[in-house]
Amino acid sequence: MSVLAAVAGVLVLMVVWSSVLRTVLIPRRTSSRMARWTVRLAAAAGTAVARRLPRRACESVMDFCAPVSLLLMMIGWLLGLGLGFALLALAAGVAFDADAMLRFFELKLAGTAGVLAVFAAVSVTVVIAVFLAHVVRFVDAYSRRERFVNRLAAQASQIPDGDRVLADYLRSGSRDNLDHHFAEWADWLADIHGSHVCYPGLVYHRPSGDLWWPHAAMIVMDAAALVDAVAPKWAPPHTRVLLDSGTACLQQLAERIGIVVPELTVSLHGREECSFGDTVELATAAGLPAERDPYQAWAAFQDTRVRYAPYAVMIGSRLMCHAETEEDEVEYSSQ
Structure with missing residues (x-):
């Protein structure tokens, strides 16, 4: 069971970091599945609700599609990191209960589990920093688009x-x-x-x-x-x-x-x-x-x-x- 948990944890972390790198750091004309799926989910939910509302309320709902998709992407990455490191913690001997896992993520354990907890904290910090850089690029691309549109609108x-x-x-x-x-x-x-x-x-x-x-x-x-x-x-x-x-x-x-x-x-x-x-x-x-x-x-x-x-x-x-x-x-x- 420890081996299976370790393998599963490594695979989950590889998938998460692959998504992060493809979304933010790899300059290609593509996007990660996480980016596409979160947008589709937010757009489908927002559109389904907005079509049943008056125009003013409809606009308010649709305004949140893009920001919510970004938040869902970050939450997905963080949940993936949490799951991956939780599986590695189980493989390292941390008990399978809420109290033990809480102590693990609070950096209160020693030995191998403590080292893994430090890596988990560093990973979360890096992902948040990378996500903020992604948001900056997102806003910059939006500004370039709207700058031209507003100029043409004159x-x-x-x-x-x-x-x-x-x-x-x-x-x-x-x-x-x-x-x-x-x-x-x-x-x-x-x-x-x-x-x-x-x-x-x-x-x-x-x-x-x-x-x-x-x-x-x-x-x-x-x-x-x-x-x-x-x-x-x-x-x-x-x-x-x-x-x-x-x-x-x-x-x-x-x-x-x-x-x-x-x-x-x-x-x-x-x-x-x-x-x-x-x-x-x-x-x-x-x-x-x-x-x-x-x-x-x-x-x-x-x-x-x-x-x-x-x-x-x-x-x-x-x-x-x-x-x-x-x-x-x-x-x-x-x-």
Whole structure:
């Protein structure tokens, strides 16, 4: 029994430390199972409760999904450490009762058990310190995301506003200036992709303002898709970089939170009231050269948009942007 307890304790500690290292210290575009499971648990519970509440109360509940997932992850690590060292203590001869275990974790035992208790205390201290470093990185990634969204919100608040944003950039600068903006947006989407995969709770972290990051992604990608559709030869070099980065970001994040989008040929998500002819007229009047006729531009625009817009809308629905319901998500899926 002592051997079995020792082996089980070592295995539990290996699993816990593997989770800690994969979550915090290993720079990869992935996350530990603990990080993913705690986010899913917190999001599932929060969403189930929030859907049955009024909008104000719904927002309050959803605000806690990301913080609760972080706390659950830390609690899981600490419980794993406690279980692992308790099994090692049993293997070292500590009696299997509450009083003996309490004395073990209070560092009141001598010999092998006392040494194990010191290692347990050090491990708990290190895990807490590492968790705090993880929280700092989490908050920093959130700040980077919201900084760009809030800057864009000064120019656009709705998805169709991407047309006006593009027209403003075309009037106020050169092709190189537009390319600079597209490069910034591409970097932002690449950062969202990497940070939200590494820190799954970021997907559910509520915005600091009124504009949600999936909607911001649609606004900037619509601007790039319009340039690519109307003037593919004139389009700045970072036009396709922005579209490819955003498409990969939205598709992968949607897949990670369990969203399946049916194959579509047309995407009007958020642009139901917009005339594409008016959009093209606004852009060309602002200085975008018309290299394709409106019908060809429409086909090219839709060929690109169906790869990202439905995913962004479905992510927003899953996050309960403006307290959307399950019926909204079904409606989006059927478009």
